[in-house]
Amino acid sequence: MLQIGVTGGIGSGKSMVCRIFSALGVPVYYADERAKWLLNHDHQLQRSVIELLGNEAYTANSTYNRAWVASQVFQNPSLLQQLNAIVHPRVREDTEAWMKQNAAAPYVVKEAAIMAKAGQNNALDKVIVVDAPVALRVTRVLQRDPQRSEKEIRDIIARQISDKERRQIADYVIYNDESKLLIPQVWKLHLLFKK
Structure with a gap:
């Protein structure tokens, strides 16, 4: 069974990506x-x-x-x-x-905000990074969590690893920048993983 990690910074849309995998019948662990x-x-x-x-x-x-x-x-x-x-x-x-x-599944997805490269002190076979521009991420979190201030969100982003560092652990990148559709990107990976 393949173990696929999904990660991304706050507001990147990693949970949305995981919901799409889940809708495709893939077991998802939200760490x-x-x-x-x-x-x-x-x-x-x-x-x-x-x-x-x-x-x-x-x-x-x-x-x-x-x-x-x-x-x-x-x-x-x-x-x-x-x-x-x-x-x-x-x-x-x-x-x-x-x-x-969930051992009978062809593959499973593990979502986590903090993740190492596949095989680096973990059981992951591949890592998907969900990528989105910081300004868009801030806007999303403000809409989702109106009790948070923009400064608080930017402070959280500053404490997380950088987008560049995150992309370095990626085997695949899903772009959630509103210029590309999410479902086709997830579907393509789903077909690859379930083989």
Whole structure:
């Protein structure tokens, strides 16, 4: 079974690309969404996060306090690294269990904001990068998340790897710049992967 990674910067449209794969019957693992789910439902993971960051990491009703955690770790690279060292192994275990459940599929897609080149400390066979100009990405996120400011979105983009670095890990690039249709680009890759 082929394992295909899909990544891209905030607002690039990687989730839309994955929804197209899903509509084609391809199992899709949304790593960032599963990480959020695990942070809210996996009690051992919650205890580990609280040990690292304190009780403020969760609200009174035991919901992961994402905004507070972000305010703590994004100014402190060492703390961010420690948090990732807690969360990433648990997401990796969850991914492996999901892969086993979908072993009969010709190929599966894993979506994640952070991804290494295929075969570089991961089980991915190929990586698709979804690419879009920064100005368009900012506009999309402002429409999707009106509570965010343009400055906040641009700060997130600045913390992510650059588009150039992202393209260097790509086996394939899907252009979501509104000049090319998405579905034909995904369809072409779908035909290639399901062989």
